[in-house]
């Protein structure tokens with residue numbers, strides 16, 4: 001587990017990070033998002049101590065990161081950045097082997113790992129192992145950047161706008177690959193982006209920063225449905241973020257009922273029913289109202305045309 005406790009960073013007398021606290025559980029995919037210059041990169045670089053915090057502490061599995069040997073700290077946290085950062089004079093194999101070499105892995109173990117990693121992204125060793133970065137496409141280079149960060153199985157990976165420079169299709173493919181690998185290996189990820197679509201797709205939890213502070217931490221859906229303030233809702237609407245019909249449930253659309261009602265003869269839908277399914281089953285336009293029941297069968301809310309309009313207009 002990662003824990004930031006009241007972390008601050010000053011440059012001179014300028015407070016860049018103001019009292020930031022958050023935790024990241026093992027295997028969680030946390031996306032940090034916010035406008036340019038809000039302190040995202042500074043925040044994550046304090047984890048692997050490319051930047052030292054001025055105040056507060058950052059704990060990894062309960063140990064202050066300032067008390068962890070720097071090489072051990074850096075090799076236990078993979079790091080992927082937008083500029084890829086592959087060494088141009090090294091082959092793909094050599095690039096991926098950088099950290100195993102630092103960790104003094106023997107040749108056979110390293111070669112096996114390189115092959116295994118290349119297989120994971122469908123870039124077989126025989127075809128790509130001896131190529132140089134300039135012989136690869138941007139997407140392939142970024143894949144190697146990700147593999148290099150994964151080489152020694154670090155429990156944590158920092159990804160700082162890793163796909164920012166890629167075309168949208170390659171970006172989508174790499175996002176899916178990373179999410180799949182992260183789930184399979186149960187890696188803890190701190191991922192930075194400007195792109196709310198990317199955050200919605202990847203995150204278990206989104207941390208929204210502005211002016212060196214955290215304004216909101218929430219699941220993608222929670223942040224979308226209940227942005228903490230105007231800045232976050234503007235950020236979403238400017239990027240035209242929306243939820244898919246299979247992500248919106250009756251509970252999201254309903255107006256809660258404070259007192260029990262009799263719903264006899266009326267259409268009643270379960271709270272977790274998706275809008276997509278409701279649209280398939282009922283002609284929503286011809287129903288004045290739908291009642292919503294919870295797991296115990298209690299009527300807990302009502303969906304009317306007005307409550308739906310309220311829901312959807314809140315998002316634009």
Ligand SMILES: Nc1ncnc2c1ncn2[C@@H]1O[C@H](COP(=O)(O)OP(=O)(O)OP(=O)(O)O)[C@@H](O)[C@H]1O
Pocket residue numbers: 011016034035036037038039040041042043
């Ligand atoms: N070495 C430094 N000295 C002084 N100020 C700095 C230094 N590094 C960063 N800053 C300032 O700290 C603030 C936060 O920078 P940071 O790079 O963390 O933001 P960011 O949210 O990652 O931005 P972007 O999305 O544009 O990459 C910015 O105002 C930046 O100008």
